[in-house]
Amino acid sequence: AQSVTQPDIHITVSEGASLELRCNYSYGATPYLFWYVQSPGQGLQLLLKYFSGDTLVQGIKGFEAEFKRSQSSFNLRKPSVHWSDAAEYFCAVGVESGYSTLTFGKGTMLLVSP
Amino acid sequence: DTGVSQDPRHKITKRGQNVTFRCDPISEHNRLYWYRQTLGQGPEFLTYFQNEAQLEKSRLLSDRFSAERPKGSFSTLEIQRTEQGDSAMYLCASDTGSDTQYFGPGTRLTVL
Numbered sequence A: 001a002q003s004v005t006q007p008d009i010h011i012t013v014s015e016g017a018s019l020e021l022r023c024n025y026s027y028g029a030t031p032y033l034f035w036y037v038q039s040p041g042q043g044l045q046l047l048l049k050y051f052s053g054d055t056l057v058q059g060i061k062g063f064e065a066e067f068k069r070s071q072s073s074f075n076l077r078k079p080s081v082h083w084s085d086a087a088e089y090f091c092a093v094g095v096e097s098g099y100s101t102l103t104f105g106k107g108t109m110l111l112v113s114p
Numbered sequence B: 001d002t003g004v005s006q007d008p009r010h011k012i013t014k015r016g017q018n019v020t021f022r023c024d025p026i027s028e029h030n031r032l033y034w035y036r037q038t039l040g041q042g043p044e045f046l047t048y049f050q051n052e053a054q055l056e057k058s059r060l061l062s063d064r065f066s067a068e069r070p071k072g073s074f075s076t077l078e079i080q081r082t083e084q085g086d087s088a089m090y091l092c093a094s095d096t097g098s099d100t101q102y103f104g105p106g107t108r109l110t111v112l
Helices: none
Strands: A003-005 A010-014 A019-021 A024-026 A032-038 A044-050 A055-056 A064-068 A073-078 A087-096 A110-112 B005-007 B012-013 B019-024 B031-039 B043-052 B053-057 B066-067 B075-079 B087-095 B109-112
Touching: A003 A087, A010 A019, A019 A110, A019 B031, A024 A073, A032 A064, A044 A055, A044 A064, A044 A073, A073 A087, B005 B087, B012 B019, B019 B109, B031 B075, B043 B066, B075 B087
Parallel strands: A010 A110, B012 B109
Antiparallel strands: A003 A024, A019 A073, A032 A044, A032 A087, A055 A064, A064 A073, A087 A110, B005 B019, B019 B075, B031 B043, B031 B087, B043 B053, B066 B075, B087 B109
16 A cells, blocks of 8 residues: 655745755555645645656646655755745655545645744 | 535534535546545545445445435535544545546534
């Protein structure tokens, strides 16, 4: 069975600074990988996804993520954080074929300081 | 807005009562999922429908939980004899074979 580890529960970043959120997955084949963002009391919004091809994927709101098979990682990055980026970020993995129930990590809460 | 909608957004109930939540997926999305999210955790899969057929249920879905999607459109999730441990956010998602699930805003259940 697949699993996802987000090692950082909380991260605080100054506004304007760069951001990297870590995600490691465990799955025997090529995974489908996702990053979602959740604002307080809200559902999940898809930031970006990786299925195949170029290992650097671009998403909404200036986010990008890089799939590294050798490290089983799919880290999320943003070059300059805005106060509105404060939220909880979830990495998720889906299986490769057919329908795909997602397995989520426990999330990383991003705090943005002025 | 043609996104996934859920109703109600919040539900407070007393232990032992039954509750029912509704999810309306994006039009023409034939796959619908229910997840549960407790405080400090990521969402956990509960059950999955393809059209009206319920094809998979997680072991998290005890026999007090039942889900339906009678006409392959909206879905309901019922919890009977609620317990305090059922307090959580219940999320619905849908997709159409693109393997990208779109989530609704969730229903937050509080069991007193």
